[in-house]
Amino acid sequence: MTDSASAADLRGDLDLALRLAQAADEQSLPRFDAADLEVSRKADRSHVTDADLATERAIRAVLAAERPADGILGEEYGTEGSAHRQWIIDPIDGTANFLRGVPLWGTMIALAIDGVPQVGVVSMPALGRRWWAASGLGSWTGTPEAPRALRVSSVDDLEDASVSFQSIAQWADAGKLDDLTRLAERVWRDRAYGDIYAYMLLAEGRIDMVAEFDVKEYDIAAAVPIVREAGGRMTSYDGVETLSALSALATNGVLHDAFLELLHPSD
Incomplete structure (x- = not known):
């Protein structure tokens, strides 16, 4: 996948994506392992909870205010707006884990430009972990105040x-x-x-x-x-x-x- 935006252009988008992750965590984490969690099934028989829906709504609300010209593709509420700059959202990846009280779930937020993901943030608040990257800006985990650079393994066999x-x-x-x-x-x-x-x-x-x-x-x-x-x-x-x-x-x-x-x- 090739880059179509400069690192300088993407820095503001990455900052926004991190704020979107924070808004998502504030919706999802209080509902994790909640006794009154509302669970239903979608047309494809996969589960959806009230937390999935509320989390995506929270992300969309911020984007509507701060990036009204950008498009959105979300798991729960579909597609709207431009495909040139499109925010791609999975409010709770691992819903099956979420509804069973297993902490391996998270929110996924990406910005794709002309179909190529250029910004990515993954937040797993039940683990207290977050990961983020943008083209030309490296890949990181930890906190924005104390980031740690990520590097894949060198295993070659x-x-x-x-x-x-x-x-x-x-x-x-x-x-x-x-x-x-x-x-x-x-x-x-x-x-x-x-x-x-x-x-x-x-x-x-x-x-x-x-x-x-x-x-x-x-x-x-x-x-x-x-x-x-x-x-x-x-x-x-x-x-x-x-x-x-x-x-x-x-x-x-x-x-x-x-x-x-x-x-x-x-x-």
């Missing part, structure tokens, strides 16, 4: 790689179970850390690859700048640099081609 595959059912539904078996047999360690947290572990250099299927733009957009600015690479499962392929393959960059070859031996 598949036999030494630690990977996250998200879930067996997900790979089976995609018709890729044989690929998953081949992957597990080749790498050092395989685990299903799940959802956005796995991508943040990759950006921190804790693991070396993440792959998943049945993902929408809002499931992965915020991770792209964070992984990329940390030195990693993120494509579709087939190696295409796009948000719309319904799959994702993120690596430390060094091993990306090797993983593609392993997962597509007959291509």
Whole structure:
């Protein structure tokens, strides 16, 4: 994915994205593990809570006030406005964890310019953690007052790689179970850390690859700048640099081609 905006242009957008994350945390965290959490199902049978809806509304309200000309794509309330500059929002990634009281969930906020994610913020308030990046400005975690730069691992051999595959059912539904078996047999360690947290572990250099299927733009957009600015690479499962392929393959960059070859031996 190529850059189409300067770092100076993006600094203000990144500052806004961090403020959006704070507004989101103020909605979501008080509802985490709440006894009166309201849970329903959407048309696709996935869960949605009152916290998902309130969190996205809070983000949209700030954007309406501060970036009225920008477009928005959100998981819960759809698309509106321009696609040139589009904020891509997943108010609570990991809703299944959220409603069961498991702290591995977070808000994902990205700004895509002409379809390329240039700014990304991930906030996991139940863990007290936040990650952020913008093209040319690096990838960071911690707090804005005390940031720590992120860097992917330097592992360069598949036999030494630690990977996250998200879930067996997900790979089976995609018709890729044989690929998953081949992957597990080749790498050092395989685990299903799940959802956005796995991508943040990759950006921190804790693991070396993440792959998943049945993902929408809002499931992965915020991770792209964070992984990329940390030195990693993120494509579709087939190696295409796009948000719309319904799959994702993120690596430390060094091993990306090797993983593609392993997962597509007959291509």
